[in-house]
Amino acid sequence: MKQFLSIMLLAVVLLAVSCGQSKELILGGVGPVTGEAATFGDSTKKGFLLAVEEWNAKGGVLGKTIKTSFADDKGDPAEGATVYTKLIQQDKVVAIIGTVMSKVTLAGAPIAQAAKIPMISPTSTNEKVTLVGDYIFRACFIDPFQGTVGAKFAFEDLKAKKAAAIFDLGNDYTKGLSESFKKAFEALGGTVVAFEGHPSGATDFKAQLTKILEGKPEVLYISDYYNDVALIAKQARELGYKGPLLGGDGWDSPDLVKLGGEAVENGFFTNHYAPDATTPEVLTFVKNYKAKNNATPDALAALAYDATYLMLTAIKNAKSTDGAKIRDALAAIDLVCVSGRVKFDANRNPIKSAAIIEIKGGKQVYRTTVNP
Ligand code: PHE
Numbered sequence: 001m002k003q004f005l006s007i008m009l010l011a012v013v014l015l016a017v018s019c020g021q022s023k024e025l026i027l028g029g030v031g032p033v034t035g036e037a038a039t040f041g042d043s044t045k046k047g048f049l050l051a052v053e054e055w056n057a058k059g060g061v062l063g064k065t066i067k068t069s070f071a072d073d074k075g076d077p078a079e080g081a082t083v084y085t086k087l088i089q090q091d092k093v094v095a096i097i098g099t100v101m102s103k104v105t106l107a108g109a110p111i112a113q114a115a116k117i118p119m120i121s122p123t124s125t126n127e128k129v130t131l132v133g134d135y136i137f138r139a140c141f142i143d144p145f146q147g148t149v150g151a152k153f154a155f156e157d158l159k160a161k162k163a164a165a166i167f168d169l170g171n172d173y174t175k176g177l178s179e180s181f182k183k184a185f186e187a188l189g190g191t192v193v194a195f196e197g198h199p200s201g202a203t204d205f206k207a208q209l210t211k212i213l214e215g216k217p218e219v220l221y222i223s224d225y226y227n228d229v230a231l232i233a234k235q236a237r238e239l240g241y242k243g244p245l246l247g248g249d250g251w252d253s254p255d256l257v258k259l260g261g262e263a264v265e266n267g268f269f270t271n272h273y274a275p276d277a278t279t280p281e282v283l284t285f286v287k288n289y290k291a292k293n294n295a296t297p298d299a300l301a302a303l304a305y306d307a308t309y310l311m312l313t314a315i316k317n318a319k320s321t322d323g324a325k326i327r328d329a330l331a332a333i334d335l336v337c338v339s340g341r342v343k344f345d346a347n348r349n350p351i352k353s354a355a356i357i358e359i360k361g362g363k364q365v366y367r368t369t370v371n372p
Contacts, residue, residue, distance in 0.1 A: 028087035030098025035075035047304030077107035084108035102126030122303035147180025164217035170200030177223040230259035274366035306337035
């Protein structure tokens with residue numbers, strides 16, 4: 001009898017626990033919605049919300065509705081740390097999609113790692129990001145690959161033998177990317193005639209550019225974000241440089257041609273995806289994104305969408321919202337996404353191809369795809 005009673009009691013407790021189980025879960029998102037590169041955050045948020053909306057329309061995940069909490073990191077590492085802590089401690093998110101800029105992700109990732117909250121950065125390409133720990137993943141390729149693709153394009157397609165690079169001294173992404181470009185360009189047999197850092201927040205680059213132009217480079221590598229790229233391009237043209245400009249994913253913004261105008265023509269950059277690709281995933285995504293936001297999605301939107309799909313698929317496969325179980329499911333994932341097929345390597349980086357985009361007539365034109 002006693003045994004029967006305790007079994008009954010256990011059943012009642014279990015029932016109470018399962019009834020108390022919430023019918024929703026909260027997914028966190030982070031991006032720079034304001035600050036030096038606000039289009040990055042805007043696109044990231046839109047890609048994230050579209051993915052969640054699609055999942056909720058199909059019944060959510062684990063039978064729960066997906067709620068979202070999206071925080072603005074303002075492109076600032078200190079603010080990034082603050083919002084990661086808020087999402088985890090206050091909002092109790094089960095996982096985080098974020099953030100965009102490597103320098104900010106490097107401030108947020110240790111907080112997610114310590115709390116055992118799995119996160120995927122959609123677009124942080126600096127190599128150090130996922131090395132923070134085993135809960136930290138990314139949906140994009142890394143800068144050593146991106147720099148190598150740029151160097152090969154400069155050497156083989158643009159036929160440049162002499163290159164110069166300019167980068168932001170206070171930004172892990174832009175500095176690391178220029179270093180990767182330099183290493184790869186020299187390995188191909190090219191010469192880097194000038195390698196010039198500028199302080200963060202600078203608006204006058206004439207001193208660095210004058211030095212650069214003395215070396216007569218045949219290509220100028222600018223590994224900055226779009227607003228600085230536009231300024232640097234304008235000043236390089238003013239100083240008489242007519243050759244090609246080359247850079248990385250930080251160029252991807254509808255504002256690049258608005259700010260840079262003529263100066264960014266004959267410009268090329270490596271990117272994560274091209275909206276004019278014709279895979280079924282890209283076609284569906286572009287159509288749905290346009291219908292909702294009345295704009296063509298850039299790579300930031302595509303990767304935030306992909307990162308959200310990856311995380312929700314991992315939660316579904318884990319059959320749990322437990323951080324360690326989601327992490328294990330992520331590590332084992334194999335999913336065809338908008339930006340390509342994603343499987344993670346031992347450092348939680350996907351192996352993916354890069355697109356080369358040309359700025360022509362004020363538009364971004366797809367040139368070619370380069371595989372790893
Ligand atoms: N790759 C950049 C970084 O790591 C962020 C970025 C990605 C910017 C894609 C624009 C487009 O800081």
